[in-house]
Amino acid sequence: MSITSLKPLNLTFPDTWWRRNQMWVTPLLLLLPAAVVFTIFVIIPIFQSITLSFYDWDGINPKKWVGFSNYTELFGDEVFWKAIFNNIWWLFAFMLGPVFGLALALFLNQNVRGIRLAKSLFFFPFVISQVVVGLVFGWFFNSQFGLLNELLSHFGVEPLALIEGENTATFVVILAGLWPQVSYCMILYLTGLTAMNGEVIEAARMDGAKGWNLLWHIILPQLRPATFIAVVVSVVGALRSFDLVSIMTLGGPYNSSTVLAYMMYEQTFLNFRYGYGAAIATVLFIIMDVYIAFFLYSMLKREAR
Amino acid sequence: MFPTAIEKTSKLTQTTYKAALPIAVLLWLLPLFAVALTSVRSIEDLNRGNFWGWPTSLNFVQNYTEVFTRSPMALFMLNSVIITLFAVAGTLILSCMAGYALAKYHFRGNLVLFSIFIAGNFVPFQILMIPVRTIMIDWIPLYDTVWALVLFHTAFQTGFCTLFMRNFIKQMPDALIEAARIEGITELKIFWHVVLPLVRPALAALAVLEFTFIWNDYFWSLVLVQSDEARPVTAGLQALKGQWLASWQLISAGSLIAAIPPVLIFFLMQRHFIAGLTLGATKE
Numbered sequence: 001m002s003i004t005s006l007k008p009l010n011l012t013f014p015d016t017w018w019r020r021n022q023m024w025v026t027p028l029l030l031l032l033p034a035a036v037v038f039t040i041f042v043i044i045p046i047f048q049s050i051t052l053s054f055y056d057w058d059g060i061n062p063k064k065w066v067g068f069s070n071y072t073e074l075f076g077d078e079v080f081w082k083a084i085f086n087n088i089w090w091l092f093a094f095m096l097g098p099v100f101g102l103a104l105a106l107f108l109n110q111n112v113r114g115i116r117l118a119k120s121l122f123f124f125p126f127v128i129s130q131v132v133v134g135l136v137f138g139w140f141f142n143s144q145f146g147l148l149n150e151l152l153s154h155f156g157v158e159p160l161a162l163i164e165g166e167n168t169a170t171f172v173v174i175l176a177g178l179w180p181q182v183s184y185c186m187i188l189y190l191t192g193l194t195a196m197n198g199e200v201i202e203a204a205r206m207d208g209a210k211g212w213n214l215l216w217h218i219i220l221p222q223l224r225p226a227t228f229i230a231v232v233v234s235v236v237g238a239l240r241s242f243d244l245v246s247i248m249t250l251g252g253p254y255n256s257s258t259v260l261a262y263m264m265y266e267q268t269f270l271n272f273r274y275g276y277g278a279a280i281a282t283v284l285f286i287i288m289d290v291y292i293a294f295f296l297y298s299m300l301k302r303e304a305r
Numbered sequence: 306m307f308p309t310a311i312e313k314t315s316k317l318t319q320t321t322y323k324a325a326l327p328i329a330v331l332l333w334l335l336p337l338f339a340v341a342l343t344s345v346r347s348i349e350d351l352n353r354g355n356f357w358g359w360p361t362s363l364n365f366v367q368n369y370t371e372v373f374t375r376s377p378m379a380l381f382m383l384n385s386v387i388i389t390l391f392a393v394a395g396t397l398i399l400s401c402m403a404g405y406a407l408a409k410y411h412f413r414g415n416l417v418l419f420s421i422f423i424a425g426n427f428v429p430f431q432i433l434m435i436p437v438r439t440i441m442i443d444w445i446p447l448y449d450t451v452w453a454l455v456l457f458h459t460a461f462q463t464g465f466c467t468l469f470m471r472n473f474i475k476q477m478p479d480a481l482i483e484a485a486r487i488e489g490i491t492e493l494k495i496f497w498h499v500v501l502p503l504v505r506p507a508l509a510a511l512a513v514l515e516f517t518f519i520w521n522d523y524f525w526s527l528v529l530v531q532s533d534e535a536r537p538v539t540a541g542l543q544a545l546k547g548q549w550l551a552s553w554q555l556i557s558a559g560s561l562i563a564a565i566p567p568v569l570i571f572f573l574m575q576r577h578f579i580a581g582l583t584l585g586a587t588k589e
Binding site for chain 2: 018019033037038040045046048052106112118127129131136139140145218219229260265278296
């Protein structure tokens, strides 16, 4: 058998339309369904809401163009400023999420018997629904038959009306919100601590670093990715706060615990002012955009490296 | 390891730590223990103001049966199951495909498209609320059915899931795909036979994470649904609170029932859950 009779390895394939075009058709096909539903239910509605904020609409009768009047009314609305201030309180208070989360993670980063179960139990509040969290905390702080006052009465303390108080309601709701938020941040830090390079820590210990010094100069810089995510999710959580307000206080008493997200819902569906509601949503969206831009920038910068 | 391993500290510190641990857990979950205890109390106990003491009689069976007989709780749970399972499946399928396309194909606008998915995932729900409700009433008549929630959750969660899948697939070596291409395997078959088997861990992580997100949603069940027939358990529970007023033993039992599925999923698939949640928390 001569060598020439060997056929060359056949590397050419039947020349079909698919074979010629698959390199651009495939990604298009794969992306299409996700892009279509995301466009219909997320992208387009954003622009529709912004447009709607320039109209007066009760949800039924024809819309009426009113220009910026929803916004001028909004900026003169006391409830709006109350909501803004409460959202700022939420933001500040939620920054305690990463702080307490780190403290808990440091407490739990040990290898003793039952520690895995302890970690899971500490994470519990994040897994259960905010509706349940809201019901539980609302009942805990209820002035008439709440668990807190029941407990305090054993120590001779007068009943407190925290959730019914104009000056305290927001803080009770925020406290309820912090409970799952701390759990979330804790798990982020625990993962960061577990994945940390042990040699670096030992080397620092050799050099005499310990306690706060070690935490501040060696541990925290290594935990930066965890801190970044913890802060981002806490900011988004604070600005998205709706469930707990809706379940615990309905924004009351006298709108004292309302937030932008709840005020928007209330104006739209309870007062049937769709245009006004859309204007509130637009303001909330613009505030959130600052954080979205910040997150995208950090994410894409990391990508470029 | 930081802080110093407890085994390396004094006997006193070790004992203190081991004693503090269960106390800390107890305090952290105090509200939940109160609820669990209340869910088995008799109404007499509650009327007498016995909230913290030991229940005088255990009404476990009676209270939990009453939740199901006196309310559409079973229907709410079924609705939640349908909504969650279909929406999780839908969003995983869509994001798996989109994530692969964004991770392994180079085309103009790739990064822009990716950024849109990321950004969309952070927008406040309120900016979508009115238009999405209008779509479900006027265009796709699904308002007040579980399918409205399935469709919306599928669409919205696709943002987060695509971000997740894209970053996961991006880490896979290109050589795998190139080798298959040289073999003459078509692009769609590469996706099916080469890529899909490798993304299973990411799919598992996303599935458990999305299960809890969607199960626990409250806002959209207020916006897109109004009758008991379509209500998931979160909105159902809130509605029951209005009816039952001071029957805290029933509200507590209902709350625990609603919390069981996500808690169960979390405990059974803890590793996947945390892997999903903490993606990006360990590396820069």
